[in-house]
Amino acid sequence: MNKQMLQRYATRAEILKALAHPTRLFLVDRLSRREHCVCELVELVGVDFSTVSKHLSILKNAGFVTDEKRGLKVFYRLRCPCVADFFRCVDTVLRLNAEEKLASLSK
Amino acid sequence: MNKQMLQRYATRAEILKALAHPTRLFLVDRLSRREHCVCELVELVGVDFSTVSKHLSILKNAGFVTDEKRGLKVFYRLRCPCVADFFRCVDTVLRLNAEEKLASLSK
DNA sequence: ACTGTATTTGGTTATTATGGAAAATAAGAA
């Protein structure tokens, strides 16, 4: 793999990495329904607010969400509905895995 | 987030994490065209064979690929064509990011 | 059984990611 190709895949890996964390998946799932301020998300997730804030900034840097400050609060919303594609594929893989496990049991 | 929900998102995050590495993305991309034995992939990637082997086992554990031993060689193939969805979404996000950067320049 | 080839596994080390505590920043209210 040469430099250019490596860079190409590295860029894509960065995007995926941003999503590859339980808390961040949860955040994306929530934001896919409606916007939320950070304080609401902190409540929902149940970890330190600094942790939530950092997760949100990772999602923002990757381009999955955008933020908007209104008064004291910062509201985050999903930027790209295509994230549903991810969930769909992940669930397909999970289903395949489960089916295979089932099949291996009944042999 | 309660235990059960956390587990649900953690499982999905594991699947995504398996894909979130430049080399593994490259491997999946190659395997999406046709099966390859490990030695071919080692050639293509250009890192140590033990490293490639470990990446493949991560992809296998996640359920993205399956392997089959034929003689001395082990052949890997893609298990789920839905991986194309990932690439599509990732590229959409990348395009959005690039468009935004462009727009911010012409302001 | 012995040899050579293909692959996996274990060990080591360097790098990166994670999460909480505390400090810094931002903005509305008193």
Place this chain on the structure above:
DNA sequence: TTCTTATTTTCCATAATAACCAAATACAGT
């Protein structure tokens, strides 16, 4: 201005990841 709330950033300790080398395993051919 001072106080309070919301959020981000910095610092630090800990855990997870990734790469290579070396050793182990698997297997076909002699």
